[in-house]
Amino acid sequence: MDNILAADIGGTTCKLGLFSDDVELLHKWEIPTETLPDGGRILEDIYEAFIKETANHGLDLTDIAGVGLGVPGPVDFKNGIINGAINLNWDGKKPISYEFEKMSGIPTIVDNDANVAALGEQHKGAGSGYDDVVMVTLGTGVGGGIVVNGLLAHGHGGAAGEIGHLNVDTKRRFQCNCGKKGCLETVASATGIVNLARHHFHNGVETTLSKALEEGTVTSAAVVEAAKVGDTLGMRVLDEVAGFIGLALSDISVLTNPNYFIIGGGVSRAGDILMDGIRKHYRRLTFPPAYENTEIVFAELGNDAGIYGAARLVKQFLT
Template identity: 45%
Template sequence: MSEKFIIGVDIGGTTVKQALIKEDGTIVEKWEIPTNKINNGTQIIPDIAASIQKKMLQRNLSKEHLLGIGVGAPGPVNMQTGILYTAVNIGWEKPVALRDELQQLTGLSVVIENDANVAALGEMWKGAGDGARDVVCVTLGTGVGGGVIVNGDIAHGIKGAAGEIGHITSVPVDGYYCNCGKYGCLETVASATGVSRLAIDELKKNNEPSILRETLHNTGHLSAKAIFDAVNQGDKAAAKIVDQLTFYLGLALANLGSALNPEKIVIGGGVSKAGETLLTPLRAKFKQYAFPTVAESTTLEIATLGNDAGVIGAAWLIKYKH
């Protein structure tokens, strides 16, 4: 067999997504295993190794058929040393020698990178980035993640924390508390939980009739989907909430745009499923706040790879950083 493959791994808080990928970025097969957080996540790396070895046996692949393993991990990493500094949400509170341990267990080359960065690389390579070499990716999920690609490569910064878009201060006075220890981060108002929080505050402020009030009363919570659905049904309170969200997000992206002038800003994660209901007001805010040249030359797009962005970006690491 002359064709070579890459294993892409995306370590998440609930599952570890894995895929067998061709050199051109095409997924051959994908699978996942639970993220075992017991005992400070000591079993996670051995579990990944065992899962890869099992797949190699199933497909009759030897080490010679594989170029290596690319890994996206949820925390700041040092690509040179292969160390992940910390990933509290999976139990890794101290630095973990992720690359070396996985190499030792599998006998394959390993390259590691932050998970938001690999999602950005995936979108640049095979998704909405469409081959653009200057791309900013923002993931609006439970939190807000980000990756900054300059001239076809990830910007890391001095300690791997470049691209922490979710922690741009967006509400400088009286902002919500963020898990990072600061107040008023973009994550507190633009993540799925942030949008819900904005909505509940808006409903407390006035007594206007709203579909959302009824949804909150019946279910006890408001999802981003429920808010965007209400906008599409002409709900005034929901429209105000989305206006607020796109103000915070549009301002942050405009400032990033003015600093970097990327060809594309790609928006992914659960909140992005709102599509044009999010994108239309967001583009208007971006245009309002960005430097005019940036407003004309940088486009905002919805991510296209969904959950596959991480494993595809991880494969890119092996192809181009190995």
């Protein structure tokens, strides 16, 4: 038997999965993430949960070919080291693969959470089985993962897939967390939607959201809802967001020419109003041979994408 264990470690919960040798999900469950005082128990809690659940399935750890971990921070993939994870209270460099292997005796592989989600969607979700797939996650920020020839791109410093920092807003209106202006994240995340709504409100665009905008309480979800019922400002913001995402996908298309772009994250719940706009702008902006037969679709695996991708990494590199 060559089962696979996977964990997608988040700031609140760890999603855990037991997989078959060919990355079919046999069982999934969650445990709380104990981030206090310094996240020092997290790996041990996962290890204990693995022991218990494999036993429930009549397995022990000698039946496990490998463990895959997704973590919320920058990862040195080759060496299995995470360089800080604010949401876990992990400070500085931590050799996660080494620590988990030492504790469990099982070969362990670790990658960034956005990367494993992309690999999960590529392997078993919306891009299933295609070699070239790019995932864009629109949440509080914008993240992503790029799969080329069936393998995640990491790059030499692990900064591959940082789609949120593509230069798209050439007016460079809003400050990004990275220190620059003009990043995709400043105009296409939940924060970006609020940035754009405020910007157009201050420029006098009509809206039913005036009160929330004046009070500084407007949310990206409210802007999306307003757009859906024809609010002028909401519609303008959503079209602009779609335009920036379409531009980003256009540029990615001539670089790695993926079969599938997979859009996930909270902002993607805007649904068709966003997707129709992205497809329209993408088509308008893209080098024709690069958009032929390229599909832009929503993510399918939801919160399970990370464990699927982490399990797939085990399959690719440890078996």
